[in-house]
Amino acid sequence: MATPTPNGTKEPLPVLIAGGGCVGLFLALLLCQSASIPHKIIVVEPNTPEPTDTRAMAHQPIIFPFFAEAGLMPELSKLGTFSSGICFRKSVKNGSELIAGKQFKEGEKAQLLLPQWKFQDLLIRKVCAQTARGEVRMGSKVTGCEEREKSVVVKVADVDGEEEEIEAEYLIGADGAKSTVRKLLGTSLEGETLDAQLVATDIRFDFHKYGFYDANFVIDPVNYGLIGRIDNEGLWRVSYGVPLDTSEEELRKSVDEKLKHMLPEEGKAGYQIQRIAPYKAQQRCAETFWKGRVGLCGDAAHLTNPYAGLGLASGIADAASLSSVLIRVLSSQSADSAKLLSSWSDARRQKFLAVVDKPSRMAYMRVRTNVDSQENVEQLLQKDPLVGALKKGMPMMPPSLATSGPELEGW
Template identity: 35%
Template structure:
C-alpha cells in the first residue's frame, strides 16, 4: 500500500486538529475539512485530565495551554444521602508524575490555538463550510467528494481520518456500525457566571443524588462555571430551558445572583465503531466512540486517539513502519475504549445517579476509605494514564492480542459494559 504524505482530516474538533497538527509536524501534507463556518464557540469539554496534559506536552503544546485557563488539583464528591464530602488532590502524586494537575478551558479554545499553529506549518490548509459527500479508495489513494460554497469538488489524498463527531459521515460512508445504546436520560448543561469557589466547591465537583445529581466544574478564569444535571426527557427543550433557574437553585446558595451564559440539553450514548480502520480511512475521537461525559472519558480518550494515530501514521508515511501499525492503532484504541473508558464512564454515571440507598452508602464508604488510604488513592489518581496506548510491536497479534484475550472476562468487550436492558442499535437513531 502506498505510503504517500497527503492526509485529509474530516472534523475540526480537538481530536481532528490535534491529529492534523501532529502529522503536519512530521511532514504530512494535511487538509482539514469541516461542515461549520468556523470553530464552534461552545466550551463543551472543559477539563483536561493529567493524561491529556501529558499528551499536550508530547506535542509541544502544554506551556501555551497553561496560559489559556487555570491549573487546579482538587476534586470532591458530595454525598447527598448523608451530607458527607469526599475530597482528593492530584498534588498527592507530584512525586510520581509531572502531570499532577488539571487544566480548565473550553475545547474550542484548544482548537483555535492548535489551528493557528497548524496553519503556520507548510503544506497545511483548512476548508470551512465543506461537507463530505462520498469516499472512494483504491490501492493508491482515497478520493473524497465534498460540497463547498463554490460547488462540488473532489479531493485526493493517501489517507483520510474521520474525526467528525458521534454522527460521523466518514464512519457511515465506510460502512462501520456504531454499536451500543443511547441512554434514556437527558443531560442539561448550564454555563453560568458565579463563583462557586466561595461556597464550598473546588474546581471539579460531583453531587451524588438520584434526582438532583450534578457535575459542577470551573470552565476558565473568567468566572464561568458549568452545572451539568439531569432533566426530564418528556419535556420539550423550551420547557427545560424555562426550568433552568429552578434547577440551579438546588446547588446555589439561597438568594444567589448569577448570569446564565448558555444552556442546552443533549442525549448521551455508549457506543463504539465496529472498526477504527477500513483501508485508507481511520476513525478517531467521537467518530470512533461515544460515552456519557461524567468522568471525562470521551474527551480524554479522543486526545489519546490523536496521539496514537499521529505516531502510527507518521511512521508509515515517513517509511519507518509498514501499515500494520495502523491495524495496531485500530485494535489498541478500540480495546482501550471497550475495556477501560466505556465501563469507567458507566460506573461514574451509576455512582452519580444511584437510587438504591444501600448501594449509595456502599459507594460513599468505598470512596471515603479510598481517600483515607494514601497508597490506594495514589493508584486511583494515576489510573487515568491507562487510557494511553501501549507501544507498537511487530508481533502484537501473537503476543498482545493473546494476552488481552487471556485477561478478558465475560462481557468485558460488549459495548455498554452493563446488564442493562437498554436497546442496542448499530447507529444513533
C-alpha cells in the first residue's frame, strides 16, 4: 500500500524505527544512504541526547568496517580518541598489580573511545541531512501498532500525549532493554539476570598518574570491575558490581565507600563524581527478532554484560545486516521477502548465542576470579586464552559479528 501523490504517482510508505540510540540511528543512516530504495526513514525517540549521557563509550575494532562502509570513520576518529592500551590487573587491595597488558603502537587497531551522546549527535545530523529521506522526531515514542496485510499502522505519541497514526512498510524496534516494540510483539527475552548489579560511575580523576592503562579490567571476587578512559579531559568510567538485592538508595550511599576499593591509595581524595548509573547484568536473547512486518535489533533483541565489550558492537552489526536485508526487500529484489527476514532473525539470534553470549559470560566470570596469590595468577594465565595471549603481547580478536545477506535463505 502507498499514499497517492498530487501527480498521481504512489509514494512508498515509510520505514519507522522506534529508538534513536546509536543502533536505531545507524540503521536509519544506512537505509537513507541507499540509492536502491525511495522510502522515507522515520526515527522516533523520546529523549534528546545530553552531554552527560556517556553510557556506551567504547567501540571495538571489529565493527570499524561497518562504520567505514557508512563513511563515518574519518569523523568518528576526530570526535573520539583511540585507546592507548588494555590490561588485566589485580584490585587495589592487591596493589593494582599488572597481570597482563598491551600498549598499542601508532596505527594499531584499538578501541575508539567516544561518549554515546557524541555518536548520537553525529548520526542525527547525518540522517537529517538526507532531507528528502531522513527524519528524526525527538520527544516522540511508539505506543502501539496494528499489522495489516501490506503495512503496519504505528501509534506515535509526543511529549504532550498527542497521538497520531503512521502507516509504514515496516516497524523496527531499536528501543532498548525495556523495548515497547518487543512487548507489542509479545516476544520474551530468554536467558537470565546475573547475580549482581553493575554500577557505571563516571568520575574525573587522573588514573594515568598512577600507572593505569586506558582500559583496565580489575580482577577480584568482590572488588572487580572496569576502569576505562572516556575522553581526554579527565573523565573515566569506573564500573563495579554490588549484590543484586542492593536498593538504589543503598547503592548511592555506598558509592564513595566502593570507590575507595577501586581507586589507587594515593588519590582517593581527589576524584569528582559526574554520573552514577546502576543496571542489572543480564544475558538474554529474544525468541525471535522478526514477526510479520515488525523487527528488533540491538538491546531490544538481546542483552549482555559489558565485560567483553560486545553489547553495542553486536547491535551495530544487527543494524548493518538488517539494512542490507531491508534494502533487498524494499527494492523488490529478494527471492522471498518473508523467508529472508525470518532467515535474518535466525542468523542474528545464532550469532548472539555463539559469538556474544558465551564470551561475555566468560568475561564476567574472569573479572571475578581469585588472583590473590601468584599461583592463582599462573592458573588464570594457563586456563584463560585471552589473558594468556595478552600476556604474550598478542591480543585475541573475537570472531566476526557480521551476517552476510547473500548467504541468507530468501535473498
